[in-house]
Each structure stands twice: as structure tokens, then as C-alpha cells.
Amino acid sequence: MAYLEIRDLFVHFRQKRGGLFGSTIDTIRAVDGVSFEVERGEILGLVGESGCGKSTLSRTVMQLQRPTHGQIILDGENLTALPGYQVRRRRLDFQMVFQDPYASLNPRMTVFATLAEAIRQRHPGASGQVLAGRVATLMETVGLDPRFQKKYPHEFSGGQRQRIAIARALAPEPKLIIADEPVSALDVSIQSQILNLLKRLRKDFDLTMIFISHDLGVVRYLADRIVVMYQGKIVESGEAESVFRSPQQPYTRKLLEAIPSMIH
Ligand SMILES: Nc1ncnc2c1ncn2[C@@H]1O[C@H](COP(=O)(O)OP(=O)(O)OP(=O)(O)O)[C@@H](O)[C@H]1O
Ligand SMILES: [Mg+2]
Known part of the structure; x- marks a missing residue:
């Protein structure tokens, strides 16, 4: 059975x-009949x-957005049929990392406060001593020096901030x-460091990941399988290497041609 089924x-x-003569209602079909596992x-x-x-699509999987129709089945449980309080419990199992870590981190909270809050979601009664230990371990896990835990987001570089955001996502043990x-806002030189980190975390923590990017070069580096979307629909999906080697759909070919580094 698939871990996640859409x-x-x-x-x-x-x-x-x-x-001028009244208003009309447009329907925007952001996601329009999507199924995948x-x-x-x-x-x-x-x-x-x-x-x-x-x-x-990702906000809907995260239950931050209600679907108009359809099911999201996580580990055999249909999330779309669960009452709110149970969705909140299951939501701990999935976490998000966004493009802009500066916008997604609270500028008034130190790294310690940010991570401690995220740890408490899973362990509400964690003592100060347990929190201190967990925060230090999380920081080391994502390649940050735990001595910086009393610093604020603006005191870090873009890449370091994304490491904080990743540590926060890991904190509730998703x-x-x-x-x-997650790397679109970062310098190219930093991108590969963050991609390597995600790759390592997947292995170390046995994580399942959905990695969204408009940059197919980045996706090729990381993904096992690929789903290509166009205007709310899936136009192609398959093993990453075979999609890259022999794309079946003209749209996928067009996307691939748009990556300069892959033509050579
Ligand atoms: N809350 C909303 N209300 C109305 N339209 C929305 C809303 N959220 C998204 N849309 C529209 O749905 C479509 C899909 O948007 P979405 O943000 O999911 O695309 P995306 O693939 O993530 O794009 P990008 O690569 O730019 O991040 C767009 O036409 C967008 O304008
Ligand atoms: Mg987007």
C-alpha cells in the first residue's frame, strides 16, 4: 500500500x-482531477x-486547503473524511519547507524558541533540559552550530535560515x-548543500518527501519519481531517470529543453 494516495x-x-454591468464569477481550476501515489x-x-x-496541491495535501472533490489517503487513513481535531493530530506527521525561509520564520523568535515550539507540538510536556538537548541535536543534524541558538533569523545567511526552517520541520518528528x-531563493552555490542535506535526512530519518520545483535540474538530482503538472492536471509521471531520458509528452520535452545545462 502506498504511504500517500491522492x-x-x-x-x-x-x-x-x-x-461595468455587474460581476461574473470565474472558476479557477488550480488542481483539476489529479491522482498519484x-x-x-x-x-x-x-x-x-x-x-x-x-x-x-501541496497545501491541500497538508490540509491547509479543503479540496473541492477527491481524497487524500495517508497511511490508509482518509484525511478528507476526518474531523478537524483528528486532522490536527495527523498533521504532525507531515511538515512543510517553503521557498523563502525569511518569510516563514518568525523574526522575533530565536532559533531556540522556534525549535522548542515545534518540538512541543509532539511533546507538550518536554522539560527545559529535554528541549535544550533536542534543540542542540536538531541544529547539529542540519549543520548549524548549536552555540547560535540564541540568535534571530536575520543574523543568519539565506542558506543557514533554510537550515533552520528544515530543523523546524524535523522537530515534530514527521x-x-x-x-x-526550497532552494529557489538561494544562491546556486548554496543550493547543492541544501539538496544534499535533504537527501541525507531522507535516509537518516526514513522520510517520505514531495519535492516541488520548476527547476528540473534540481529535481533530477533528488527525485526517485516525477510527476509533471500542466494547468492543474498531470501530463506525465514515471521513474525520474526514464522521464528525463525519454519524456513521452511534448510539454515535458519543452520543460526539459528549457534547462540549459541539460542540453549538453
Ligand atoms: N486562494 C486562491 N484564490 C484564487 N486563486 C488561487 C488561489 N491560490 C492559487 N490560485 C490560483 O491557482 C492557480 C495555481 O496556483 P499555484 O500557486 O498552486 O501554482 P504553482 O504551480 O505553485 O505556481 P508557482 O510555480 O508560481 O509557485 C493559479 O492560477 C493561481 O492564481
Ligand atoms: Mg507555488
Whole structure:
């Protein structure tokens, strides 16, 4: 059985458009009939051009957005049918890492406070001593010096901030991590360090990952399997290497041609 199963998922937004003679309602089909599976321990790469629905899909999987239709089945449990309090309990099992760590970290909280808060989600009664130990271990895990735990996000570089965001995602001991463009805002020289970190964490913590990126070069490096989205639909999916070696759909070929480094 797949760890995560997305079945016939639709997420539509209704948008009012004002005109001179009254308004009309547009339907935006952000996710339009998507089904796929993620195996335990796998890194699934989700790719497609801007606006094709990648973030909406991931927010819906995270239960931050209600689907218009369809099911999200995690480890055999249909999340879309669960009452709110049970969804909150299951949500600890999946965490997100976003593109801009500066926006996703609270600027008024030290690294210690940020990580301690995330640890307490799983262990509400953790003592100060346990928290101190866990925070130090988490920082070491993501390659940060624990001596910096009393510093604030602005005192770190972009790459270090993304390491803090990754540590925060790991803190509640999740099983699934959804990373939405986690290296797109970083210098190219830093990108590979963060990608290597994610690769290592997947192995060390037995994580399942959905890795979203518009950069197919980055996805090729990390993903076991790839799902290509276009205008809310899946147009191609398969083993990463075979999709890269012999893309079946013209849209995938176009995406691949857009990566300069891969033509050579
Ligand atoms: N809350 C919302 N209300 C209305 N429309 C929305 C909402 N969220 C997303 N959309 C629309 O849904 C479509 C898909 O957006 P989404 O952010 O999921 O794309 P994306 O693939 O993540 O793009 P990018 O690569 O730029 O991050 C877009 O047309 C977007 O404008
Ligand atoms: Mg997005």
C-alpha cells in the first residue's frame, strides 16, 4: 500500500470579476482531477511551470486547503473524511519547507524558541533540559552550530535560515515532508548543500518527501519519481531517470529543453 494516495483531487477557486454591468464569477481550476501515489521513503518530484497548481496541491495535501472533490489517503487513513481535531493530530506527521525561509520564520523568535515550539507540538510536556538537548541535536543534524541558538533569523545567511526552517520541520518528528521550491531563493552555490542535506535526512530519518520545483535540474538530482503538472492536471509521471531520458509528452520535452545545462 502506498504511504500517500491522492485520488481524483480537484481544487477550484471561485473568483468574482467586476464589470461595468455587474460581476461574473470565474472558476479557477488550480488542481483539476489529479491522482498519484507516493511510496514510503520515496522522494517524489513535482514539476511544472508557474501557476500550474503545485502549491495548491501541496497545501491541500497538508490540509491547509479543503479540496473541492477527491481524497487524500495517508497511511490508509482518509484525511478528507476526518474531523478537524483528528486532522490536527495527523498533521504532525507531515511538515512543510517553503521557498523563502525569511518569510516563514518568525523574526522575533530565536532559533531556540522556534525549535522548542515545534518540538512541543509532539511533546507538550518536554522539560527545559529535554528541549535544550533536542534543540542542540536538531541544529547539529542540519549543520548549524548549536552555540547560535540564541540568535534571530536575520543574523543568519539565506542558506543557514533554510537550515533552520528544515530543523523546524524535523522537530515534530514527521514522516512526510513537502518542500515547495526550497532552494529557489538561494544562491546556486548554496543550493547543492541544501539538496544534499535533504537527501541525507531522507535516509537518516526514513522520510517520505514531495519535492516541488520548476527547476528540473534540481529535481533530477533528488527525485526517485516525477510527476509533471500542466494547468492543474498531470501530463506525465514515471521513474525520474526514464522521464528525463525519454519524456513521452511534448510539454515535458519543452520543460526539459528549457534547462540549459541539460542540453549538453
Ligand atoms: N486562494 C486562491 N484564490 C484564487 N486563486 C488561487 C488561489 N491560490 C492559487 N490560485 C490560483 O491557482 C492557480 C495555481 O496556483 P499555484 O500557486 O498552486 O501554482 P504553482 O504551480 O505553485 O505556481 P508557482 O510555480 O508560481 O509557485 C493559479 O492560477 C493561481 O492564481
Ligand atoms: Mg507555488
